[in-house]
Amino acid sequence: MTLPKNRFKQWLGESRVPVGTWLMTASPNVAEAIGFAGFDYVVLDMEHVPVDVPQAIAIMQAVAGTPADLVVRLPWNDPVMVKRVLDSGAQTLMFPYIQNAEEARQAVASTRYPGRGFRGVAAVHRGSRYGMVKDYLKEADREIGVILQLETPEAVAALPEIAEVEGVDALFIGPGDLSAAMDRIGEIRHPEVQDAIGEAVAPGLARDLPCGIVGADPALVGEYIAKGFAFVAIGSDMSLMMSRAQEYLAALRGEADTQENSGVY
Template sequence: MNRDFGDLLSDNGTCFGTWIKLPVVDSVEMMAAAGFDFVAIDMEHAPLDILTVHQLIGAARGCGIPALVRVPDRTATTIGRVLDSGAAGVLIPHVDNIDDVRAVVSHARFPPHGSRGFGPTVRAGGWGADPRGYLATGERVVPVPQLESPEAIAAVDEIARVSGLGALFVGPADLAVAAGLPAESAEFGELLTRVRKAADAHAVPLGTAVGSPAAAQALPHHYDFVLVGNDATMLSQSARGIVHDLRTARDTSSSSTGQPKDLP
């Protein structure tokens, strides 16, 4: 059974997901089997085309977990296509002001609440069998602006007021670079606090991304959803760890037998 991302956010506690960067459906299946609550398919920082994204969303739906898609741009066409493929929501990078937010929310919603085109002969409409359900998805999908600049933080209170907003998302790495502040500095912490206060004041769910479980555990408890790592890095780190352990064991064995290290 497919679950809306909004329903997931309404549960108690923080929900955890991970980025999908590899263009293989097996990756989504493994993340779901591992127990992640959702996945976020990354079109911004991975070479994923719309057909691949369509297949990855299908895999997530088959596994019963919501799939968000981080789109590479803010166009109505891109947002509409990934939602038609069954995405539970869209993460929109580099949203800096209230006009940006109003536009992306409109692209995700059907009239009268938005401008999304109506075409129910797609996965989200049961391939034409469920036009009423397709129309209802316009109210359930979650448009999520990524706040990644000082301009966005300055406007966060206005942004959080926008009707139809699904959640807010802080991109900590991009924000630290854009603000020219060390991520561990008090000044950077004040930017994050400003976002949290706006989210709390307007009852908007708040999310972020970190690189490791330890970093996730160190986060304050006010985040409703957290993306932890990504499939490509998990594979890469695991492979490096295995090779490191193998070489360490080989070198230790060679040293103990007095054999040269470069001999098999």
């Protein structure tokens, strides 16, 4: 058996912009349904959703049967969690709240086996298809994708140094936390925040390093694509469900649906 190709990592080298969404319900059934909805990828959020590793595996299994690829956002830049999630079968990891090049190097090293990093070695687990993937220990590093999330002005200022770290496949600007760190919490559409987002993508573009972002609605996500973001996400399974429910209720009650999502997903 051969090692599965990392489709998300391949897409980063293409001209089209992959479109994804967040998984916030912690439901394998919902994850599977969203995987069939037409998104290129879905993000399993282990940072803000109370998902443990066995639950994460169930969601990975559900998404694996759909056309969508899976990205796992980790709870933290924690080598132990990285090891467990990779052994569970994830191939693309998003590391939250990376502040500098040193933290970036730790993130990358935690995904690589000794010689290139310090990932712990185990032979029989879901990632290696329970030992059936030939030469998994030698080949695994090649198909692992590393996305680093920058969420503060300090992190954005350090972007040129972070982008030079070997093994970083993409960056991701976190608009919610960035707005909060700019003392504009909940004001993602504020011109100061949007200007900062636009400025953040430029150093990545200059280094041919793809940058991603998430937005709450098609108009905002369209603006991000125009700014040069190489991959985007829109909302989440939860926000899509809630917005549709509010839309239907407003129509039935003859009310205007004026509710605006103040977050990003």
